[in-house]
Amino acid sequence: MQLFTTSIGKKILMAITGLCLVLFAVIHLIGNTTIFGWIPGGVNAYAHHLHAFPPMVYAFRAVMLVIAAVHIYYGIQLTVENRDCRQQAYAVKATKKTTFASENMIWTGLILLIFIVFHLLHFTAKMVPGMELVMDPHGTVDVFAMIVSAFKNIIIAVVYVGAMATLFLHISHGIQSLFQTFGITSDKSMPTIVKAGTVVALVLFLGYVSVPLSIFLNILK
Numbered sequence: 001m002q003l004f005t006t007s008i009g010k011k012i013l014m015a016i017t018g019l020c021l022v023l024f025a026v027i028h029l030i031g032n033t034t035i036f037g038w039i040p041g042g043v044n045a046y047a048h049h050l051h052a053f054p055p056m057v058y059a060f061r062a063v064m065l066v067i068a069a070v071h072i073y074y075g076i077q078l079t080v081e082n083r084d085c086r087q088q089a090y091a092v093k094a095t096k097k098t099t100f101a102s103e104n105m106i107w108t109g110l111i112l113l114i115f116i117v118f119h120l121l122h123f124t125a126k127m128v129p130g131m132e133l134v135m136d137p138h139g140t141v142d143v144f145a146m147i148v149s150a151f152k153n154i155i156i157a158v159v160y161v162g163a164m165a166t167l168f169l170h171i172s173h174g175i176q177s178l179f180q181t182f183g184i185t186s187d188k189s190m191p192t193i194v195k196a197g198t199v200v201a202l203v204l205f206l207g208y209v210s211v212p213l214s215i216f217l218n219i220l221k
Contacts, residue, residue: 007081008181010074015181017071018174022200024064025167029207035147035220047143072113079106101173108170115163122150130156151215164208172201 004010031050035043051057101108122128123146132149134142151157175197179185185193214220 007078010078011181013070014074014078015178017067017074018178020064020067021071022171022175025171025204029204032211033207035144035211036214042144043147044143048140068116072109075106075109099173101169102177105170105173105177108166111166112163112170115159115166118159119163122156123147128156147211148215148221151212154216157212157216160212161209164205167208168201168205170201171204172198175200 004013031046032043034046039045041048118128122131126133126146128150130150130153132145134145136142151160176190176194179193211220
């Protein structure tokens with residue numbers, strides 16, 4: 001059970017759950033981009049197939065909730081523990097380069113948590129006002145119309161773009177930390193790992209913001 005009590009064990013859990021969340025972000029982005037019509041039926045067909053088996057959807061959501069909860073819990077715990085060891089932290093800062101992303105992982109993480117709650121209330125629970133809910137004769141929501149109506153609102157569009165900028169910061173350093181946790185970095189490989197993390201984070205950022213920006217700029221309508 002040392003995995004749950006030691007610092008290195010907690011970091012390993014952070015790395016594993018973080019990797020799962022990054023993979024989810026990639027898969028979710030692929031689904032989001034169906035709004036551009038690269039599959040027959042576009043995002044409406046994607047949403048229909050995704051929710052064709054409700055038990056599987058709820059099971060997947062439950063698993064992701066547990067993964068996110070573990071990541072958040074140990075992220076906060078490690079941050080508190082590091083701040084309690086102030087003298088050691090100062091010594092590290094004196095000899096180790098830091099970045100804005102690395103110094104603010106706890107805050108970018110908490111911002112993303114707030115955004116995820118908002119996102120679920122917005123598109124899953126449909127509790128955010130101002131979104132058009134068009135139904136077909138079978139009572140199925142027109143997902144394309146729903147998304148377009150949501151991102152026509154400049155406040156909503158800005159919130160999503162800002163959240164994706166936060167995601168960029170969090171993932172760009174998170175990927176670097178993942179490699180460091182598993183001890184597969186060196187002075188020679190570190191610059192490449194940093195660049196790779198930045199590229200992955202940038203691709204996710206551009207992919208996610210392409211949807212609200214295309215709608216707000218009337219490219220998608």
